[in-house]
Every structure is written in C-alpha cells, then in structure tokens.
Amino acid sequence: MSSHIIEAERDADSVPRPVPAVIGICVTDKDAARRIAGALQDLVDPPPAALTLFEAAGPAGWRIDAYYDEPVDVPALKAALEAATGCVIDSIASAPVPDLNWVAISQAALPPVAAGRFTVHGSHDRARVPQGPNAILIDAGEAFGTAHHATTFGCLLVLDRLLRRLKPASVLDLGCGSGVLALAVARAAPCARVVASDLDVQSVEVARANFRVNRAGQRIRCHVAAGLAHTALRGTGRYDLLIANILAGPLVHLAPELSRALAPGGRLVLSGLLNDQAREVVAVYRMAGLSLVSHDRIAGWSTLVMSKRYPPADDAGPVRAVRHPTRPAHRTSAGPARRWPERAMPVKASRPATRCAPV
Numbered sequence: 001m002s003s004h005i006i007e008a009e010r011d012a013d014s015v016p017r018p019v020p021a022v023i024g025i026c027v028t029d030k031d032a033a034r035r036i037a038g039a040l041q042d043l044v045d046p047p048p049a050a051l052t053l054f055e056a057a058g059p060a061g062w063r064i065d066a067y068y069d070e071p072v073d074v075p076a077l078k079a080a081l082e083a084a085t086g087c088v089i090d091s092i093a094s095a096p097v098p099d100l101n102w103v104a105i106s107q108a109a110l111p112p113v114a115a116g117r118f119t120v121h122g123s124h125d126r127a128r129v130p131q132g133p134n135a136i137l138i139d140a141g142e143a144f145g146t147a148h149h150a151t152t153f154g155c156l157l158v159l160d161r162l163l164r165r166l167k168p169a170s171v172l173d174l175g176c177g178s179g180v181l182a183l184a185v186a187r188a189a190p191c192a193r194v195v196a197s198d199l200d201v202q203s204v205e206v207a208r209a210n211f212r213v214n215r216a217g218q219r220i221r222c223h224v225a226a227g228l229a230h231t232a233l234r235g236t237g238r239y240d241l242l243i244a245n246i247l248a249g250p251l252v253h254l255a256p257e258l259s260r261a262l263a264p265g266g267r268l269v270l271s272g273l274l275n276d277q278a279r280e281v282v283a284v285y286r287m288a289g290l291s292l293v294s295h296d297r298i299a300g301w302s303t304l305v306m307s308k309r310y311p312p313a314d315d316a317g318p319v320r321a322v323r324h325p326t327r328p329a330h331r332t333s334a335g336p337a338r339r340w341p342e343r344a345m346p347v348k349a350s351r352p353a354t355r356c357a358p359v
Contacts, residue, residue, distance in 0.1 A: 020097035021071045023048075025064040025081075025089055026056065032087040033062035034150055034299035039084045040066050041149065042247070042272075044077065052110070053148065061090075067097060085300065110140055113147040116160025118184050120147035136183050137213055141206055145178035145245075151271040154296050154303035155181050155245050158269055162305070163188040166267065168240035171195070172233065174258075175246040175272075176222065179207030185241070186216045192241075197225040197233060227254050228261055238263035248273040252284050259288035259308065267293065268306040278302040 027033050037053045048066035056063040071094065078092045112121035112129050120136045121129045129135055138146050145152050159181065168189055173182040176196035186194050198204050204224050211217045223230050227250075240263050244251060251270055262268050268290060273281055275297055282292050282304060290306040297303075 020049075021068050021094050022097050023066040023068065023072055023074065023077065024091075024093050024095065025066070026061065026091045027064075027087065027089060028061035029087075030055075030062055031299045032085070033064060035085045035301075036081055036087055036089070037064050038150055038299065038301060039081055040064070041144075043084045044080050110146060110148060113153065115147055115153050115156035117188070118147075118156050118160060120156070120180060122146075133187055136180060136187070138178050138180050138183075138210055141178070144203070145176075145180040147180060150299040150301040151245055151303065152177075152180060154298045154301060155243060155269055155271050156184055158294070158296060158303050158305055159184050159188065159243075162241070162267055162269075166241065168192050168266075170237065170239045170263070171241045172197070172239045172243070172261070174227070174242065174244040174254075175199070175250075176207050177203050177245070179210045179220070179222065181243050181245060182207070182220050182222075183210065183214050183216055185243075186219050194220045195233060196220055196222040197230065198222075199224065199226040228257055233261075238266065240266045241269070242266065243269045245269075245271040248277040248281055251281050255284045255288045259285065259290055262290070262308045264308055264310045266308050268308070270304040270306065271302065273302050273304075275300055275302050278304060282306075 025036060027036065033053055037051060040051060041047055046068070048068055050067040052065045054063060055061070074092060074094050078089055081087070082089060110122055112119055112125050117134045118136060119129055119134060120138055122139045123137060126137065140146050147153050147156060163185070166189075168185075169192060171182075171185050171189070171192045171194045173179070173185070173194070173196040176182055176198050179196055182194050182196040185192060196207055198207065201224055204222050207222050208217070211220045211222065221232065223232050225233055228234055239261055242258060242262050244254070244258060251273060258268060268285070270281060270285070278295060282295075285304075285306050286292070290308055293305040293307050295302060295304055
C-alpha cells in the first residue's frame with residue numbers, strides 16, 4: 001500500500017463523524033402523537049432512522065423519540081411538523097445518542113398491536129402473545145409495516161371486516177413492505193392465491209423472510225415490481241381483492257392500471273394517504289370506474305375501500321336466447337301470429353371446486 005493511501009486513510013479517520021441525535025417530542029393527545037409520528041416517517045425530510053411512540057409518565061401525555069444519524073435543525077423540524085399536521089407540539093428537544101444496541105431497545109419498545117382478529121407482534125413478545133392462527137410475527141426492521149402506523153393499522157381493520165363476508169380467490173398486496181397485510185389475508189382466507197410485490201428489493205427480501213417465519217413461504221409469492229410491471233402480476237388474471245398501502249401520488253398515477261386489474265365485483269383497499277388527500281383519490285378512482293364502499297379515518301390518515309361494478313349483461317359472457325315463459329303469441333288481423341321478441345340471458349360459467357389448506 002502506498003504512503004499516499006495510508007495518509008488519506010489517516011486523514012479520513014481524523015475527520016470528526018456526525019454525532020447521532022435523538023429528537024424527543026411530547027404532546028398531550030394520542031391522535032396528535034400518532035399524526036406527528038406518521039409525518040416524521042412520510043412527510044418530513046430527512047426521515048428518522050428509527051422512531052418510537054409510547055405513553056409517557058406524568059402529565060406529558062405521549063412521547064415520540066426520533067433517531068437521526070446526524071444532528072437536526074430542531075426549530076425547522078418543529079415548524080415543518082406543525083405545518084404538516086396542524087398539531088401543536090408542547091415540547092421538542094435534541095440530545096446525543098448513547099452508544100447502545102438501539103435495534104434491540106427500539107424493538108422492545110414496540111408492544112403488540114391488536115387490529116380486529118389480528119395480533120401483530122415482534123419476536124420479543126412471542127412468549128406472551130397467544131400463538132393462534134391470527135397471530136402475525138413481524139420484527140421492526142428495514143421494511144415498513146409493523147401495524148403501529150395508522151395506515152397499516154387501518155388496512156388490517158378493513159381486511160378483518162371484508163374477509164368475514166368475502167371469499168377472494170386471487171389477492172394482490174401492492175407495495176407490501178414487511179408483508180404483514182399479505183400475511184393477514186393468507187391467515188383469514190386460506191383458499192386465496194396471494195401475491196405480493198414492492199419496488200424496493202430490500203423490502204421484498206424482508207417480506208419473504210417474514211413469510212417463511214410465519215409458515216406462509218409456500219403460500220405467498222413476492223416479486224420486485226413497480227406497479228403491475230411484472231409478468232407474474234399481469235399473467236394471473238384479475239384480482240378479487242387488491243391492496244395498495246402506498247402514497248397518494250402513486251395511487252393517483254396507478255388508478256387506471258389498478259382498475260383494470262380488479263375483477264368485476266372485486267374490492268380495492270387504498271391507504272397511505274392523508275385525510276385531506278382522500279377526496280382527490282376517490283374522484284380519480286371513480287373516473288376509472290370504481291365506487292366508494294367505505295372511508296375510515298385514523299389519526300389523520302385515510303383507508304378507502306372501492307368496488308368495481310359488474311359489467312352489463314351484454315358483456316357478462318356467452319349468450320343464449322330464452323323465450324318469455326308467460327307471454328303467448330299475439331295474433332293480429334293483418335297477418336299471421338306475431339311472437340314476443342326473445343331476450344338475451346347471460347350463461348353463468350360454472351366455477352370448479354377448490355381445495356385449500358390452512359396456513
């Protein structure tokens with residue numbers, strides 16, 4: 001090794017590295033705390049490397065700790081958060097981060113989340129969470145989706161409601177992140193064929209690992225794809241249930257594509273959008289041929305359920321002529337008997353029986 005390289009390495013080592021910082025935010029209202037935590041993750045740049053939200057002791061109410069790799073301009077961050085959420089931040093302060101195992105500490109600070117029939121928990125809570133068919137193991141990591149964010153939580157509540165009366169045969173989780181929503185569908189609809197996708201390679205690797213840990217590695221196929229730009233997503237026909245927990249901008253852009261991918265009578269679950277963005281998203285999807293079924297609002301975030309109308313009878317399938325059963329031939333004085341016109345009735349295609357195994 002040359003002396004120039006050695007000197008360069010010494011110079012690099014002598015440069016002081018940025019000191020990681022933790023930003024502590026206190027608010028009295030739980031909904032405001034969740035809204036601020038969501039804005040820190042999705043609306044303010046740069047996003048924190050890690051984030052915790054918990055109820056504080058005493059009159060402080062709720063505390064958010066955001067961990068950054070380098071110091072942050074605290075007044076600018078406070079102004080940006082208040083402008084994005086409309087919430088008043090009671091106190092905000094910055095402190096250097098001690099040299100500790102923060103991955104383990106942040107995971108231990110995340111309690112289990114109960115959303116309808118589902119319970120999402122980390123491996124540190126495995127011993128105290130009943131391990132039934134609706135328990136989902138997701139460790140906090142590099143992919144979004146531990147159910148602590150209002151968007152994932154809202155999607156789980158919607159899926160719990162929908163899958164009590166719907167029996168989808170084909171499901172797509174678009175922008176799957178950690179894969180928690182695909183796992184919820186696989187647990188609640190054991191006969192469904194479930195596919196997941198994300199444009200981030202790291203998220204797909206994390207999701208596949210989570211599928212294996214939850215014994216669903218053979219049930220759920222996961223692909224790296226932007227939108228539906230993958231042959232495995234386009235070549236499976238239309239989906240009875242399609243989930244897209246991403247952001248408002250991509251949802252608007254993908255409206256025509258997602259509408260075409262949804263089967264008639266199917267349901268589309270949209271999330272990742274703020275309450276004031278919901279009207280635009282609903283309008284765009286109505287223009288794409290869908291109807292609004294429900295609109296859930298949690299801590300400033302919206303979860304929408306849209307449905308696709310069945311096509312008119314002319315497009316419903318093969319047609320056969322059916323004579324009206326009650327109307328006789330009508331005879332006129334000017335000529336032979338005239339019969340009532342025949343009606344075209346769609347022929348229902350028979351659905352083959354399916355067998356499924358529980359997850």
